[in-house]
Amino acid sequence: MKRNKHKKGHFYWLLARNYISFTLALVISFSFIAIVATLRISGVLKNEENSTPDLYLDILKNGNYEDFPVEDLLDIDGSIVILDENLKPIYQSSDNINTTYSSNDLLLIPDYNMNSYTHAETYIDANDKERILVTSYVYKNKTAVNQELWIFDEQLNVIYNTRNINISTLTPLEFSYLTRNINNSFEAMKYSFKGNDGENYTMILLKSLINNKTLIKVSHTIKYTLWTFLILYLIMIICFIYWLHRKVNKPLALLDEAILNFSTGDYDMGINYSGPTEFVQICDNFNCMARRLSESEAQKKKLENEKKKILANISHDLKTPITVIQGYSKAICDNIIKDDQKDLYLNIIYQKSQSLTELINSFSEYNKLDHPDFKLNLTKVDICEFSREYLAERYDELEVAGFLLDADIPEEILTCSIDSFQLTRVFENIISNCLKYNPRETTLFFNIEKADDKVKLTLGDNGLGIPNESSEHIFEPFVVGDSSRGTKEGSGLGLAIAKKIVQEHHGKISLKNPPSQGFSTEFEILLPLS
Known part of the structure; x- marks a missing residue:
């Protein structure tokens, strides 16, 4: 069987190929967006890691505390307090913050430059008493190099600690310093430095846990990433639907146009379509149907013309013998014909009636052969x-x-x-x-x-x-x-x-x-x- 050159594979293979292409494009786009977002988040986190008080030590040594970039280092709501050797506050970056710190407070507040993580949880001991376990980890190059344990009862009495600090009880504020969480709003850290005057100073840094600029930047990056992916996904879906619409609509439009032409009697306008096998097959079948109907219509017209011709011929052939029979019989009835000629006239009438009978019988047989039930x-x-x-x-x-x-x-x-x-x-x-x-x-x-x-x-x-x-x-x-x-x-x-x-x-x-x-x-x- 001769292969149709207009066929370009089955429609489901075309769908499969384009759906795979659509999926690959989606994966590649999402991967690209994810890589860009990851690089941006990494940059934000790297900037936070690199941003330490050490970068601004000259400002602190000179006592120019107003020039210290509090917001860049501690986010929007962050604050600092500078304490002298006697723990007396000599500078505070904002009002309504605590400026009173004891030596115990400084022992419990973690150092800023120490990469640490603190976790607090409650548990029930063997005597069915509630205990609080505080665990601190100190990391170096992402590896825990030191671990510190504290165990408290419900009244925050110290039951055990690994630092061998002689503290029997912590106040709620001291406990929040230890866990780096002040009223679920701020994280307290300390930074010690020596001024140009030779005095030792301690800076208390209060970093906001709510309005964390780094977290906000990361959150915005993630949000923009998701929105970008969603918009790109919708655009690709629209393009895929548009492509599918064009692929399906093109043969349907051609078929619709051909049907309209077909309804007006134009059977010769075929569908010239190149595409998926299924649509090509439909168009070919339609062309075949149109061709057959065109041939059938032509045959029908030919048969109608033949019937008209047959009716005209048989009318003509019937008219001649009938006219002769009528004329001769009328002449005999009117006694116009002589007696010796009557036999001749009757013989002619008989011959014409024989011809008429033969013609009628032949026509009847011819029509009978044309009947569908024959x-x-x-x-x-x-x-x-x-x-x-x-x-x-x-x-x-x-x-x-x-x-x-x-x-x-x-x-x-x-x-x-x-x-x-x-x-x-x-x-x-x-x-x-x-x-x-x-x-x-x-x-x-x-x-x-x-x-x-x-x-x-x-x-x-x-x-x-x-x-x-x-x-x-x-x-x-x-x-x-x-x-x-x-x-x-x-x-x-x-x-x-x-x-x-x-x-x-x-x-x-x-x-x-x-x-x-x-x-x-x-x-x-x-x-x-x-």
Whole structure:
């Protein structure tokens, strides 16, 4: 089977390929966005790690505490308090913050430059008493190098600590210093330095846990990342849907246009589409349907024209004998005709009525063959034996008419499924024409031979022959006499009926032009072997 060059693979493969491409594009886009977001977050965290009081030590040593970048180091709500050696506050960056710190407070507040992590949790000991466990880890190069444990009871009495600090009880504020969480709002850290005046100072740094600039930047980065991905995802979805719409809508639009043209009677406008196999197949099927309907419409018009022609011809052929019969019978009834001429007139009336009957019978048979309910009564018959019997029955008639018979029928059995009655009519119509239009001493030929999976029957004569201009229309209805043999006799439906009968047998009948040597007229009938 010839492959359709317009086909470009199955539609589901096209969907699969493009969906995979869409997924890969989505993954690549998301990966790119994630990488950019990760680099941005890493930059923010790196800036926070690199931002330490050590960078501003000169400001602290010179005592220019107002120039210390509190917000950059401690976020928006952060504050600092500078304490001298006696723990007396000498500077505070904002009002309403605690400026009173004891030596115990400084022991519990973690150092700023110490990368540590503190975790507090409650548990029930073996005596069913609630205890508080505080664990601190000190990290160096992301590895824990020191661990500190504190255990408290419900009143924050110190039960155990690994620092061997002589503290028996902590206040809630001191406990918040230890856990780096002041009222769930600030984280306290300390930084010690020596001023240019030789005095030792301690800076208390209060970093906001709520308005953490780093967390806000990270949160914004994540939010923008998600929004960017969502927008990109929606754009890609819209593009994919638009692409799918174009792929599906294009053949549907072509099909819709073709159907509209089809409804107006334009059957010749085919669909020229190149794309997925399924859509190409639909368009091809539509083109095939349109072509068949166009051929059917043309055939219908041809049949209608033939029917009109048949009606016109039969009206004409009926009119002539009826007019003669009416005129002659009227003359006899009015006693216009002499007595010695009445027999002649009656004989003419009888002959015309015979012609009229023949014409009506032929027309009736022709229409019956065209009826959808017409069916052959097929039986398997040896076509050679069947033909010999038929010729034997007609031999005497041919001899009386002065015609010769030359039959060449093989002895082998050639079986065909035929309707004996209808096939006999085919032979009768062809041979009757030979007898009607040829002079005496004309030889009739009847030959049978096997041709592959068919039987070829040859019927003809060496008489007057058929003019070339009439041979093309010989099987059309009402082709008689003056248009074929030079006379106007018969109904002109014999060969048309013969053709229909042969076609009903799934065979073929034709007039060979030019005929074979020795023939003037040669009909060839092909019938399938059973």
